[in-house]
Amino acid sequence: DQQVKQNSPSLSVQEGRISILNCDYTNSMFDYFLWYKKYPAEGPTFLISISSIKDKNEDGRFTVFLNKSAKHLSLHIVPSQPGDSAVYFCAASAPNNDMRFGAGTRLTVKP
């Protein structure tokens, strides 16, 4: 029962363009959403988060959008840089602190 889904296993964009990574969830109890970035042979690192009371959170080149009615969130990276190439995991947590992750999307930013 995958409660958090990332339907695109990979994404390739040109340097300087926008990267849009998508995530869908099924559990209406989730109230906090996060994006993690993972390089090979390293642990995931926290990137950006959003609470369910907001629909947008911005941090530099990274913006997360939340559409609660559609149970959908997305991560926008503008402009994309080669150093952004990594696997991005979407995560969602419920009030009991149980956090679930999507399968990840591998982003490749081409110079």
Add this chain to the structure above:
Amino acid sequence: DAEITQSPRHKITETGRQVTLACHQIWNHNNMFWYRQDLGHGLRLIHYSYGVHDTNKGEVSDGYSVSRSNTEDLPLTLESAASSQTSVYFCASSGQFGNTIYFGEGSWLTVV
């Protein structure tokens, strides 16, 4: 940021052996988690703990156990290792009132 260390970082073991992966965090976080990462599945929760002597099963807990005798450590034990448990294991922790969790660098386990 939290600092979490995992050991061993790499291990090869035989089917049927008992294996323990150690996890130590220095920030006195109450919440600790074990995930495994497999291609196509992302990060799946194995076990988690909200404090000393508290343990809970996650999505894929069969064949694994944890114990929490102090705040800093949450060792993960594979009672009888199986080839299906070949994976990368990540330990994580979070503070009591925060939702952001911080990960260790991972332990690569191969069961042959």
